[in-house]
Amino acid sequence: MSDSSLLAHFAKKLxxxxxxxxxxxxxxxxxxxxxKDKHLSAEEVYNLVKLRAPETGLATVYRTLELFSEHDIIHGMDFGDGRKRYELVDPADDGHHHHHLICTRCGKIMEVDEDLLEHLEHKxxxxxxxxxxxxxxxxxxxxxxxxxxKKP
Structure with missing residues (x-):
């Protein structure tokens, strides 16, 4: 889906x-x-929004992210760094979130698309x-x- 059709899709959800x-x-x-390929914190979203709309406040960004979460437009998650991070919901998703690999040294986050827990869920x-x-x-x-x- 193109960004414009995703924008229209999410607008309809709202x-x-x-x-x-x-x-x-x-x-x-x-x-x-x-x-959409990143996992942004509210502060990172705020800083990027400020570049295009300087009058936007941090509280507005927090409220908007919460609203988007409630309407299943974004997912919020904690990767153990004390900050909630957000990513867009994929409209083609089958209802399951993908999994994440988190580097404890550099903080890099990688997505794992395979649903490895289907058998465990059934059990x-x-x-x-x-x-x-x-x-x-x-x-x-x-x-x-x-x-x-790490290696010598």
């Missing part, structure tokens, strides 16, 4: 929830679209009579570059 895509919300959404659902709606897997370690730096 409208379905009785919300409008105001100009400030659109700035936040455009920043997320332009950085848990059956054994505990528990309906699983979603899961997240975060694996912490050293990326390839940091491993190379």
């Amino acid at each position: 409208q379905a929830g009785d919300c409008k895509l105001t100009p400030r919300r659109e700035h936040v959404l455009r920043v997320m679209l332009e950085n 848990i659902s059956s054994k505990y009579d528990f309906q699983i709606d979603d899961h997240q897997l975060k694996v912490f370690g050293l990326c390839r570059d940091c491993q190379k730096k």
Whole structure:
């Protein structure tokens, strides 16, 4: 999907929830679209929004990110660095989030698209009579570059 069709898709999601895509919300959404391969913190989103709309406040960005989370436009997650990070929801997603590899040295975050927990989910659902709606897997370690730096 192109950025313009994604923008229209997310605008419809907001409208379905009785919300409008105001100009400030659109700035936040455009920043997320332009950085869809990254996991941005609220402060990083704010700094990028300020470049295009200097009158936008940090509180507005926080409220907008929360609104987008509530309407399943973005996902927020904590990678263990004390800051919530956000990424766009892929409209083609089957309902499961992808998994993440987090380098504990440089902070690099890599996405793992395979759903490695499907069998485990089924087993848990059956054994505990528990309906699983979603899961997240975060694996912490050293990326390839940091491993190379570590070796003599």
